[in-house]
Amino acid sequence: MLPTLNGRIQTRIFLLVVVGGLWLLIITPILPTGVGIGASYGATFSVLLVTTVLGVLWELLYHAIQQFRWEKDWPTLFGFLTGINEGLLVWFLFAGGVIPWSDGITGPAFVIAFATTWILVWLVANGPMRVPFVHWRINGGRLV
Amino acid sequence: MSESTIAPQHAQPPSGPPQPGDLNDHLIANDFWTDQMLAEAGIPIIDVPFVTFGGGIGSFVTVDYLRICGVPTSAIRVLTPLKTPWESYEYLTTVSQVPRTERLRSDSASTPDNIWGFPSYAFREGPKQWWNVFLEPIFTRYYTPKAGHAFISMEKEMHRIRYPEMVVHGQVRMVRRRVGGGYFTILTPPEGAAATRRIAYRSQWVHVAVGYPGLKFLPDLQKYRQEYNDFAKVVNAYEPHEHLYETAYKRPVTILIRGGGIVASRVLQRIIDDRDQRGLQTQIVHLFRGYVDKAHGPSIFKRRRGADGWAYQGFNYPKSVWGGQLKQQVRKSHGEERAKLYKEMGGTNTPLRNDWLEQLDRGRREGWYRVMIGQIDNMRPVGNLVEVAVSSDQGPQLGTFDFVLDCTGLEADIREHRVLADLLDHSGAGRNPVGRLDIGTNFELLGTQNGGKIYASGSATLGGPFPGVDTFFGLQIAAQEIADDLIKQGFAKKLGPGRSTGQWWKWVRNRQI
Numbered sequence: 001m002l003p004t005l006n007g008r009i010q011t012r013i014f015l016l017v018v019v020g021g022l023w024l025l026i027i028t029p030i031l032p033t034g035v036g037i038g039a040s041y042g043a044t045f046s047v048l049l050v051t052t053v054l055g056v057l058w059e060l061l062y063h064a065i066q067q068f069r070w071e072k073d074w075p076t077l078f079g080f081l082t083g084i085n086e087g088l089l090v091w092f093l094f095a096g097g098v099i100p101w102s103d104g105i106t107g108p109a110f111v112i113a114f115a116t117t118w119i120l121v122w123l124v125a126n127g128p129m130r131v132p133f134v135h136w137r138i139n140g141g142r143l144v
Numbered sequence: 145m146s147e148s149t150i151a152p153q154h155a156q157p158p159s160g161p162p163q164p165g166d167l168n169d170h171l172i173a174n175d176f177w178t179d180q181m182l183a184e185a186g187i188p189i190i191d192v193p194f195v196t197f198g199g200g201i202g203s204f205v206t207v208d209y210l211r212i213c214g215v216p217t218s219a220i221r222v223l224t225p226l227k228t229p230w231e232s233y234e235y236l237t238t239v240s241q242v243p244r245t246e247r248l249r250s251d252s253a254s255t256p257d258n259i260w261g262f263p264s265y266a267f268r269e270g271p272k273q274w275w276n277v278f279l280e281p282i283f284t285r286y287y288t289p290k291a292g293h294a295f296i297s298m299e300k301e302m303h304r305i306r307y308p309e310m311v312v313h314g315q316v317r318m319v320r321r322r323v324g325g326g327y328f329t330i331l332t333p334p335e336g337a338a339a340t341r342r343i344a345y346r347s348q349w350v351h352v353a354v355g356y357p358g359l360k361f362l363p364d365l366q367k368y369r370q371e372y373n374d375f376a377k378v379v380n381a382y383e384p385h386e387h388l389y390e391t392a393y394k395r396p397v398t399i400l401i402r403g404g405g406i407v408a409s410r411v412l413q414r415i416i417d418d419r420d421q422r423g424l425q426t427q428i429v430h431l432f433r434g435y436v437d438k439a440h441g442p443s444i445f446k447r448r449r450g451a452d453g454w455a456y457q458g459f460n461y462p463k464s465v466w467g468g469q470l471k472q473q474v475r476k477s478h479g480e481e482r483a484k485l486y487k488e489m490g491g492t493n494t495p496l497r498n499d500w501l502e503q504l505d506r507g508r509r510e511g512w513y514r515v516m517i518g519q520i521d522n523m524r525p526v527g528n529l530v531e532v533a534v535s536s537d538q539g540p541q542l543g544t545f546d547f548v549l550d551c552t553g554l555e556a557d558i559r560e561h562r563v564l565a566d567l568l569d570h571s572g573a574g575r576n577p578v579g580r581l582d583i584g585t586n587f588e589l590l591g592t593q594n595g596g597k598i599y600a601s602g603s604a605t606l607g608g609p610f611p612g613v614d615t616f617f618g619l620q621i622a623a624q625e626i627a628d629d630l631i632k633q634g635f636a637k638k639l640g641p642g643r644s645t646g647q648w649w650k651w652v653r654n655r656q657i
Binding site: 002003004005007066067068070071072073075076077078080127128130131132133134135137138139140141 | 253259260261262263264267277278279280281282283441444445447448449457458462463464466467468469470471472621624628639641642644645648
């Protein structure tokens with residue numbers, strides 16, 4: 001199965017919000033954020049929000065790159081490794097104080113939260129997603 | 145004209161004195177039948193809402209979907225001459241040198257035994273293959289499942305959905321529309337299996353999944369066979385040709401191979417494996433009609449890899465045909481635009497596999513594998529050999545060979561299949577721009593509605609709004625579209641997240657449904 005651009009964006013938003021959101025609900029209290037629980041949740045969910053919004057823009061770039069591939073595919077490996085560029089961008093935005101409502105997040109907490117969420121979302125997208133959403137893969141990854 | 149696919153036949157039409165309950169001229173001539181007409185002919189009528197015939201993997205995956213969507217076995221009949229759904233497919237893969245132990249050309253998540261594609265074949269095979277899928281196609285070649293793995297898992301699913309309870313053996317002769325709505329599907333049961341020569345299945349829905357209409361041989365091959373009645377020295381790779389390999393065991397032979405597709409690749413591998421393992425002296429001349437020496441295509445955005453004569457592509461189609469942007473593009477396209485898209489992604493090609501590359505490199509280096517570019521003009525037997533005249537890029541060439549092994553796989557016109565011809569002539573079915581059966585996005589055979597629908601999937605529908613019809617996943621995509629259309633008509637239950645997850649869990653536990 002290969003998603004279309006629309007499908008990729010929908011899937012990304014859905015998985016980050018649902019799977020990523022649930023995951024962060026669970027792990028945020030044990031992250032080394034160095035602040036109280038309310039501020040910790042504020043920080044991790046800010047990261048999730050920024051990752052999701054920027055992700056839509058990243059998808060446009062990935063789509064353009066795909067056009068140079070005969071198969072118009074996006075290998076599983078790319079889906080995994082793009083976590084690096086996306087993670088770095090989000091980190092620099094937070095570390096540089098560009099996100100107006102956020103007081104930032106510690107490096108270790110960011111790495112753990114981002115990496116585990118990314119891997120989990122990537123794993124779900126590569127298999128389990130098809131269990132409840134059997135139409136998803138033939139509809140190019142679209143959910144609606 | 146054939147009544148079945150290229151597979152071996154089991155249900156031969158009975159011969160001898162006329163039997164009761166046969167077709168008469170009145171029935172044969174009429175496009176619409178009444179119940180009375182069948183009663184007069186003495187043909188018994190069996191009522192069942194959904195009939196699928198062909199009985200290969202196309203029928204199987206469609207029935208799998210419907211069973212998972214809650215349709216009881218009593219509402220479905222599978223009319224088929226085949227013993228198992230994969231029999232015809234296995235016959236073709238085996239003769240074309242992909243026995244159960246070899247790998248198919250199919251994606252890990254194209255699993256005809258599992259509508260979800262999860263767990264995929266690679267996942268089930270174990271960690272080594274997980275790694276392969278993780279790195280493909282950048283650092284590893286595409287993972288593909290072993291033929292045996294596909295057949296064994298289908299067998300398990302076949303029993304889980306109680307498929308054998310729905311199977312009726314025999315050969316379908318025709319489908320005609322019924323006055324008052326629905327269809328009659330005429331089955332010729334095996335000799336002695338029924339009291340009448342024919343049985344009519346009266347249904348609201350019919351699914352046509354007869355597979356490849358037949359093999360078509362290139363004119364030079366047909367001409368050679370007609371003129372010299374020699375079926376041994378000039379063979380097509382889709383026919384049984386084990387005698388060729390066995391002859392090579394006994395004496396050194398020179399073989400001319402024609403074709404640039406996966407069958408040519410597999411046949412070459414078999415010949416070279418034999419050569420290596422048995423120390424044979426087999427010489428190979430490979431004739432390419434078109435020689436691909438580099439990446440090729442109409443634009444920088446549509447460039448397919450190629451080298452040494454071959455065009456390379458992981459699967460039968462570019463990957464995004466099964467869900468990605470190419471699927472969407474073709475679905476939205478019409479007429480000439482669609483034909484252009486088909487043409488761009490068409491053309492003979494083969495997957496990149498390291499063992500094949502190594503073998504052919506070695507053959508070129510050591511001089512026992514040589515390549516020619518051109519076309520065969522004429523073939524004639526000379527003693528035990530075949531003399532072949534070729535128009536090559538180097539001018540006319542003449543050579544003698546022990547065997548000519550044709551690895552081109554042309555498909556016959558759909559009219560070659562008796563039931564498909566009847567659908568075109570009597571049931572309102574039409575042809576698409578590529579000449580196959582014209583279907584809609586729901587895989588409904590356009591023009592055949594009659595208070596019910598006829599659906600079709602598989603090779604006979606190539607050229608429609610979905611390109612990958614003759615692949616494992618393509619058959620499942622067709623099955624899903626058909627199931628969804630039947631759900632809309634109230635025949636099956638909706639496959640939402642709840643049912644889908646629940647049914648998947650049953651699959652995991654191999655719970656019979």
